[in-house]
Amino acid sequence: MTAAASARQILTTLHEVMASRSNAQHKLDQVVAVIAESLDSEVCSIYLLREGALELFATQGLNANAVHVTRLAIGEGLVGTIASHIETLNLAEAKAHPDFAYRPETGEDKFHSFAGVPIIYRERAVGVLCVQHVDPRRYEDVEIEALQTTAMVLSELIAHNNLIDDEHARGLGEADGGPRILPGLSLVKGLAAGSVVLHQPRIHIDQVVADDIEAERQRVYRAFDKMRDQIDAMASSVDFGKGGEHDEVLETYKMFAYDEGWGRRINEAIDSGLTAEAAIERVQQRTRMRMREIDDPLLADRMHDLEDLSNRLLRIVSGQLGTAATQGLRRDTILVARNLGPAELLEYDRRRLKGVLLQEGSLTSHVVIVARAMGVPVLGRVEGVLRHVNEGDEVLLDADKGTVTLRPTQQMNELFEARFAKSRERQAAYAEMRDVEPFTRCGTRITVMINAGLRDDMSMLAMTGADGVGLFRTEFQFLVSATLPQRERQTRLYRDVLEAAGDKPVVFRTVDIGGDKAVPYLVNEEIEREENPALGWRALRLALDREGLLKAQARALLEAAAGRTLNVMFPMVSEPWEFDAAKAVFEDQLAYLKARRKLLPEAIRYGAMLEVPALAEVLEQMVPRLSFLSVGTNDLTQFLFAADRADPRLAERYDWLSPAILRFLKRVTNGLAGQSVDLGVCGEMGGRRLEALALLGIGFRRFSITPASVGPIKELIRKVDLAEITEAMQAWLANPPANMRTEMTLWAERHGIDVE
Structure with missing residues (x-):
């Protein structure tokens, strides 16, 4: 059976389960039974993040008395490792893994093989879906892909049934109101102050399972055509850096837009029974997981370019086209994004754009080349910044020292402004030395x-x-x-x-x-x-x-x-x-x-x-x-x-x-x-x-x-x-x-x- 057919079989059954009027716990109990049967696996379990720990919420094959009893910390055991690293594990012998942790109450000692995937909601792991088997064997790629697709459906079920506790939900997406200083990596040095504008409001996917696969495929085809037209127009009309290396950055970007392999992967996800939006997100999640495994900074940055295009495609297919760039900047702005492609940076009004904060980003990324030429300070690797800021928050960006201050106090503002003023004075003094020859005191x-x-x-x-x-x-x-x-x-x-x-x-x-x-x-x-x-x-x-x-x-x-x-x-x-x-x-x-x-x-x-x-x-x-x-x-x-x-x-x-x-x-x-x-x-x-x-x-x-x-x-x-x-x-x-x-x-x- 192909990956698409296997996933589609599971999704069809899960769609019926989710449409039923039973409560969320009963639905999860049915889900693990469906997956265990479909993958011919002796164990299927779902762990959900509750009060900071991963709690066994439903299982087929483990001791039923362990449900709501077994809890693992983030990073603890195989389940905790999957959630911590947002990665997939596929092991023929679970006990051989250095992070293996045995829980006697589950009765899992007789099982050897283990495979698990993260359940992702708003780019964070909120649970883990895993299967186990008595015989030592690695699960086939078709089975792993079916698990990953199923995990997407589960994230929708979990979100709609409030199975993520309120405290954790706030930690995922909402910032508190107090000041906070976050460290980062200086990508383009400089000082800047302004109000937060989120580059890309998160698109929430309301429907994961497709009613009509062919209709979803046609939606993706039309979105691809529109996205490519946008990229072509941008490459031909952008006046910044025209005739320079920035044109070549856009050519690389354009190459990804026309990549047949990317479109084929999205099509395969649709074949498995996902909607166009869910299919794009599914492939995007796989890209993110690959990015975490890439040590080569240049290749990782190329993957970021592909993700930039994925976000663009997702906005087009969902009809949610309003971005910060298209709406225009109305004040001095510090742009905040998980990552940013060079073409998207070029869409912003450079008179208002004062700085950029990236949750990811690296010194070799294409956007840094463009930002440096634009004279825009950039701070990258600001871990968790998207969770800690709200639209409109005041921000002090110090890309010289590698820090950003969110929602500063009056005293913080005054100290920063004094430093900013001193920096401007020094720059003015240095500018006056433009025509001065550098002779030492001794000539x-x-x-x-x-x-x-x-x-x-x-x-x-x-x-x-x-x-x-x-x-x-x-x-x-x-x-x-x-x-x-x-x-x-x-x-x-x-x-x-x-x-x-x-x-x-x-x-x-x-x-x-x-x-x-x-x-x-x-x-x-x-x-x-x-x-x-x-x-x-x-x-x-x-x-x-x-x-x-x-x-x-x-x-x-x-x-x-x-x-x-x-x-x-x-x-x-x-x-x-x-x-x-x-x-x-x-x-x-x-x-x-x-x-x-x-x-x-x-x-x-x-x-x-x-x-x-x-x-x-x-x-x-x-x-x-x-x-x-x-x-x-x-x-x-x-x-x-x-x-x-x-x-x-x-x-x-x-x-x-x-x-x-x-x-x-x-x-x-x-x-x-x-x-x-x-x-x-x-x-x-x-x-x-x-x-x-x-x-x-x-x-x-x-x-x-x-x-x-x-x-x-x-x-x-x-x-x-x-x-x-x-x-x-x-x-x-x-x-x-x-x-x-x-x-x-x-x-x-x-x-x-x-x-x-």
């Missing part, structure tokens, strides 16, 4: 450049007065594309960037993908097997292995830089031969263009990123090869300390002002002293004032940092005497103090330098 000119990755970032050169682009991340174009970007498209981007820079230099880093920046169209078995992707097949290693990729990029850069100086930098160089191999690809393409009498760059300067510590041990071999060397402090730090920077447990553990890092960097500056190689730093370390002070003290004179950091770092440079900080750093590195950060802060205060 040394320091080069301050920006990091960029989008065509739209180039406007920041004029706004900040930076000396150029010290790091242009070419991989952004690859990350937001559904397929490998064609050479012509790459050439257009690079030419536009150079033209926007004018006379200022731009350093193009060749594509740095792989590891935590995987792209689906280059995924293969080797990548999927990597246990330590940060140390694996990525950056220059990948580019040299896929020579066609680097060859196309080399040609695109050479053609785009015709008549100009091309600065090209290779990432993650570990040994000299890797640099030589990458340079040879460029030289081969240069010869190819020269033979065809193409206009060539006036000059080519080749550089490398020092991220892998091994490269520092062969600097004397690299010097004759290099025009410049840039230290990538983010990767260098994780390699030096063997600490994955994506692991939240380690993210703040290792300080950039550790003597280990500073001594390593000092050896690099010593090794290049008196050489013709330009040395710089292009990691996040250079954009922090105290860390920048340390870098100046150990010999760095070239910084490439985020545009927002240019003003603060320029202002810092003008207060520094290099002889003084160099002498202090030499003493500290020779005899490190107990806390370098504290010692340096005190020194800066004594010398009138604000390092906050």
Whole structure:
């Protein structure tokens, strides 16, 4: 029997049970009997969340005296694990699972196999539906899908019969009236204040079981057509970022809208007997469960794009089309969503949109690319925010510190406004330094450049007065594309960037993908097997292995830089031969263009990123090869300390002002002293004032940092005497103090330098 037929058989019987006039308990007793018989299972049980614990509410096969007696905490036992993680378990031997917990009153000791699915209401697990069998066996996929579909029907029954206690129901969807501070992950930094607008009012599905399957199918077909028309119109008419990488984000989004596999899964759910709305929600729940299992941030973000479209499709098919974007923003707004797609963000009025709060979200998500270009602060991973806010609540968003204050008191408002005002004053002061050259007190000119990755970032050169682009991340174009970007498209981007820079230099880093920046169209078995992707097949290693990729990029850069100086930098160089191999690809393409009498760059300067510590041990071999060397402090730090920077447990553990890092960097500056190689730093370390002070003290004179950091770092440079900080750093590195950060802060205060 197919999954659809099995589920439809169960749903037909359940529909009759639900239509009966019996009470809710009797209905649940009938439900477990129906499922046990349909799946030929010796046990079927339903646990519901009551007063914070999962209570056995109905069972077929376990001891009837255990009903309303057996209770499991969230996270306790297999049932508690399913509810806690909102995941499905399918076990041939239940006792072998580390979370197994035996309850003697149930009489379940003779049963070996176990399968369970969460019962979900308003995106929260409010119960568990499970089956058991004496023989050790895994349940078939057809049986698991039947259970998952049945769980959707049960959620409707539970909600309509008030089987979720009032206290828990409030915890699911309603916020209390007091102030609350929630932590989050800073995705786009900045400060903002405004009123809460829920991006997407929750659509409640009133009918789960279909009366006419073919009619439901036609409703979905019409909704798909309408959704695709909307996406096509958005892609062709949106004026924000037109001609830039945002168009490519929308192309990826469009690719999902036309994905046949997605439509097929919804059709299969309708075949099982669900309404169009319930079928879309059923597939969406499965997507959410998959998202929780995905470690790759990029692939997880692609799943978020698909969920964004699912929400759009659900609104269309239900006729509930009123969204915050379509209704318009009437006041300064902090938009709140579980997640947000890039296309939906573009629908909002940027004059009113002051900030975004996401219950999920990550640093690599497409919406972050768009929000950063829009200048909208975004705080992600704000756990439970949708439960804690109401429409219209006042919110203070601090994406610099990674917190949000809901319903602030008057005192909180005043403190935030004072900080906001101080921030605006500082920004104004930094803006006035746009045309001021960053000379130290002792008269040394320091080069301050920006990091960029989008065509739209180039406007920041004029706004900040930076000396150029010290790091242009070419991989952004690859990350937001559904397929490998064609050479012509790459050439257009690079030419536009150079033209926007004018006379200022731009350093193009060749594509740095792989590891935590995987792209689906280059995924293969080797990548999927990597246990330590940060140390694996990525950056220059990948580019040299896929020579066609680097060859196309080399040609695109050479053609785009015709008549100009091309600065090209290779990432993650570990040994000299890797640099030589990458340079040879460029030289081969240069010869190819020269033979065809193409206009060539006036000059080519080749550089490398020092991220892998091994490269520092062969600097004397690299010097004759290099025009410049840039230290990538983010990767260098994780390699030096063997600490994955994506692991939240380690993210703040290792300080950039550790003597280990500073001594390593000092050896690099010593090794290049008196050489013709330009040395710089292009990691996040250079954009922090105290860390920048340390870098100046150990010999760095070239910084490439985020545009927002240019003003603060320029202002810092003008207060520094290099002889003084160099002498202090030499003493500290020779005899490190107990806390370098504290010692340096005190020194800066004594010398009138604000390092906050």
